Amino acid sequence: QVQLVQSGGASVQAGGSLQLSCTPSGGNYFALMAWFRQAPGKQREGVASHYQIQRLHTQDTYYSDSVKGRFNVSRDDAKNTLYLHMNDLKPEDSATYYCAGGSRRAGSPPGNWRLAPEEYNYWGRGTPVTVSS
Numbered sequence: 001q002v003q004l005v006q007s008g009g010a011s012v013q014a015g016g017s018l019q020l021s022c023t024p025s026g027g028n029y030f031a032l033m034a035w036f037r038q039a040p041g042k043q044r045e046g047v048a049s050h051y052q053i054q055r056l057h058t059q060d061t062y063y064s065d066s067v068k069g070r071f072n073v074s075r076d077d078a079k080n081t082l083y084l085h086m087n088d089l090k091p092e093d094s095a096t097y098y099c100a101g102g103s104r105r106a107g108s109p110p111g112n113w114r115l116a117p118e119e120y121n122y123w124g125r126g127t128p129v130t131v132s133s
Helices: none
Strands: 004-007 011-013 018-024 032-038 045-053 058-063 071-076 081-086 095-101 127-132
Touching: 004 095, 018 032, 018 095, 018 127, 032 081, 045 071, 045 081, 058 071, 081 095
Parallel strands: 011 127
Antiparallel strands: 004 018, 018 081, 032 045, 032 095, 045 058, 071 081, 095 127
């Protein structure tokens, strides 16, 4: 059973920064991975995705409008770890953050579908982020 191991959640003040990380267990690799978040009483929202073709050394990223310019998604191949670097955090960024992987459409052209929860088969357990004003 593939697990996505997350770390990095914390409580910060508005304007601060945090970094989340996500590592697939057992050396499993997913070309397409993404970050989602879910606040209490709200639907799970796609935040950022990262698609990589290792043999071609190419990658592309996709962000929701709500975080574009503030959040950055990256991947460390040596550690097989996905990161979400969050800057200029706002109280409305408070949520439980989940990483996901295992989309069957990983090689398809980029689009909003990369931020749709139903596209992913494997999920981390979530890590809380609280931003106070």
